[in-house]
Amino acid sequence: MEYLYIIIVLAVVLVIGAGALVANVARRRPRLPRARSGAGTLTGGQPAEGEREDAGGGVGTLEAPPVPRPAAPEAEVTVEEEAGAPSLLEVPAPAAGRLVRLRARLARSQSSLGRGLLSLLSGDDLSEEDWEDVESTLLLADVGVAGTSELVAALKERTTVLGARTFADAREMLRDELLAQVGTTLDRSMRTAADDRPAVVLVVGVNGTGKTTTCGKIARLLVADGRSVVLGAADTFRAAAADQLETWGSRVGAVTVRGPEGGDPASVAFDAVKRGIAEGADTVVIDTAGRLHTKVGLMDELSKIKRVVAKQSPVDEVILVLDATTGQNALAQARVFAEAVDLTGVALTKLDGTAKGGIVIAVQRELGVPVKLVGLGEGPDDLAPFEPEGFVDALLGDPVR
Numbered sequence: 441m442e443y444l445y446i447i448i449v450l451a452v453v454l455v456i457g458a459g460a461l462v463a464n465v466a467r468r469r470p471r472l473p474r475a476r477s478g479a480g481t482l483t484g485g486q487p488a489e490g491e492r493e494d495a496g497g498g499v500g501t502l503e504a505p506p507v508p509r510p511a512a513p514e515a516e517v518t519v520e521e522e523a524g525a526p527s528l529l530e531v532p533a534p535a536a537g538r539l540v541r542l543r544a545r546l547a548r549s550q551s552s553l554g555r556g557l558l559s560l561l562s563g564d565d566l567s568e569e570d571w572e573d574v575e576s577t578l579l580l581a582d583v584g585v586a587g588t589s590e591l592v593a594a595l596k597e598r599t600t601v602l603g604a605r606t607f608a609d610a611r612e613m614l615r616d617e618l619l620a621q622v623g624t625t626l627d628r629s630m631r632t633a634a635d636d637r638p639a640v641v642l643v644v645g646v647n648g649t650g651k652t653t654t655c656g657k658i659a660r661l662l663v664a665d666g667r668s669v670v671l672g673a674a675d676t677f678r679a680a681a682a683d684q685l686e687t688w689g690s691r692v693g694a695v696t697v698r699g700p701e702g703g704d705p706a707s708v709a710f711d712a713v714k715r716g717i718a719e720g721a722d723t724v725v726i727d728t729a730g731r732l733h734t735k736v737g738l739m740d741e742l743s744k745i746k747r748v749v750a751k752q753s754p755v756d757e758v759i760l761v762l763d764a765t766t767g768q769n770a771l772a773q774a775r776v777f778a779e780a781v782d783l784t785g786v787a788l789t790k791l792d793g794t795a796k797g798g799i800v801i802a803v804q805r806e807l808g809v810p811v812k813l814v815g816l817g818e819g820p821d822d823l824a825p826f827e828p829e830g831f832v833d834a835l836l837g838d839p840v841r
């Protein structure tokens with residue numbers, strides 16, 4: 441009987457011991473590293489969620505949220521990358537025809553300017569009240585007072601000559617007149633190449649307009665055209681801006697030159713151009729800070745950057761970034777920057793949002809320099825060279841009713 445008790449106790453001890461061993465082994469089993477969100481996989485278009493945040497701000501510090509254990513093939517890729525294998529650079533979407541490809545983004549917010557005017561203008565005689573509606577539609581679409589009165593005068597003249605109009609007639613007439621206002625003969629090319637030295641592009645504007653993002657997107661446009669790019673993080677005011685720029689650059693193989701936080705922006709710009717020359721780069725794109733509260737401070741800083749850069753190379757482009765959704769405020773900023781520095785072009789961002797397309801006309805009238813680029817989204821390739829025809833067609837929508 442005693443033996444029986446001993447055997448039972450031993451059996452219980454054995455079962456408990458085996459259970460503990462199994463649990464311990466299961467706990468120690470190595471896990472596969474977490475897959476990085478979309479790294480090296482993007483080839484243009486909309487980014488994956490984690491990348492969208494990268495583009496927006498605070499990049500480099502963002503951790504992808506924990507994800508469930510990845511499927512086997514993804515996990516293998518991640519293991520290789522983390523073992524030091526080079527990750528693939530992204531291939532940006534080609535620059536040509538981007539605006540036409542992105543026109544749906546623009547058309548979404550433009551129904552009042554396009555459809556609204558077309559329904560007013562097609563048909564027979566327009567009453568005084570109708571013309572007032574045409575005028576207020578144009579003003580509400582941010583065309584501005586001068587542009588609106590010119591457009592209304594031209595449309596009045598055309599409707600008198602044309603008489604009764606079909607929808608197609610009205611569309612053609614409005615298209616012609618809008619194109620005349622937007623301008624088809626302005627030189628909208630970006631000077632991003634120079635003989636025997638890198639071309640220098642200075643990007644200026646108030647913070648929050650999309651300046652750093654636009655620098656990153658310009659780099660992508662250039663890389664898509666086969667150019668080599670050096671980025672200069674001369675926005676030394678906010679450390680995250682330099683991180684953000686560096687992330688944009690690293691995605692397409694562009695080097696980013698940066699300085700200490702709060703350091704001298706002109707010195708970073710100088711170093712970036714120096715690096716561009718040393719590396720035989722095609723273009724140096726310099727991001728600047730926009731947080732200067734007085735016009736004098738702004739003028740001093742921008743002219744110092746230009747002066748210091750000019751010791752090595754002329755500045756070929758000075759692009760002002762304006763947030764198109766801010767309407768009149770964007771025009772006020774444009775005025776201040778135009779007094780501080782000789783602008784050569786405008787990048788109008790956020791035209792995919794609540795912006796009104798007429799701002800293109802108003803900004804060009806205000807500054808006397810062409811809109812060269814338009815931002816149509818937060819995705820890495822949502823920046824397009826501005827094309828007047830594609831833009832006006834997007835405003836007017838489909839030619840067939």
Ligand SMILES: Nc1nc2c(ncn2[C@@H]2O[C@H](COP(=O)(O)OP(=O)(O)OP(=O)(O)O)[C@@H](O)[C@H]2O)c(=O)[nH]1
Binds near residue numbers: 496650729730790792
């Ligand atoms: N919808 C939309 N968002 C945009 C566009 N361009 C930029 N943005 C967003 O605007 C926000 C501000 O962009 P930033 O590039 O950080 O602005 P910034 O002017 O450089 O600001 P600082 O770096 O603080 O000086 C970001 O969330 C961008 O993703 C655009 O064309 N469309």
